[in-house]
Amino acid sequence: MRKDSRLSRMLHVLVHLHQLQQAVTSDQLALMLHTNPVVVRRTMSLLREQGYVSAVKGHGGGWTLAKPLHEITLLDIHRSLSESSLFTIGLTDEHNHCPIEKAVNLAIDDVLQEAEALVLQRFGEVTLDKLATGYTPR
Amino acid sequence: MRKDSRLSRMLHVLVHLHQLQQAVTSDQLALMLHTNPVVVRRTMSLLREQGYVSAVKGHGGGWTLAKPLHEITLLDIHRSLSESSLFTIGLTDEHNHCPIEKAVNLAIDDVLQEAEALVLQRFGEVTLDKLATGYTPR
DNA sequence: TTTTATGTAACTTATGATGTTTCTTAAATT
């Protein structure tokens, strides 16, 4: 299944924006991410809607951070990007009345919800300034 | 992103096989899963390779459990089915030498590995007989 | 020999991030 690498890419971009301290164009970011500027705008606009970056049109324009890195967590960016599920595992809904299917789905969902809660908690504990200074795992 | 519902489907099938106590054909399972028999064979054959089910050809043939439910865990079935990742999140590898990209990927991967370990542990704790008698969440 | 069933190869479909083209809009430079 194709992976969603937007979180990885956007975190990468945000830390670079912090270090450069100036507006960076979509074309420049596209070169950096080995992609094209439309993909950059499409993804960055989700962060702009949540107030983490600003975009300025025209000469000298481009993208800048709208908040300092220490006020942004991995969770903030993850939430800005994803409406869809964290897991590749899905549940079936073929027989709403079958008690076995219900028990199976409940068992799987129970585990996945616990795991998702853990991911969200951990993401919430990491601010982006920690990524700028060399992250060390727990 | 399209979900992998094979785990859910196969657990459902295994518990039904236990309750029916007789060979069930791929056609019958396909009706049960609202799919077609080739999809059933393709997926069930992964469980057969690991020794969880047996298949018999010809008249009166079909699929039967090769192990009792209490000797099979969610983890066993999960492992039989998936070589691919549990998460929809992927890491980029655009600049192997960029320390920021490394820090970003390390931070994400750190969290995902912890979450995956939790999922595998929980899956390993649940034997399939628990699903036959009405599963209650932790 | 016929019927019933799995085994398997080859191909199509569905989904969503990604990639691409093209045009519009806005702001700074000339």
Place this chain on the structure above:
DNA sequence: AATTTAAGAAACATCATAAGTTACATAAAA
């Protein structure tokens, strides 16, 4: 005012993979 530079946005193509489908081979029982 005209030109250049940049984001915004619509429309469409690509890719990967579970799922779905078609067709045929193989094996076992009736």
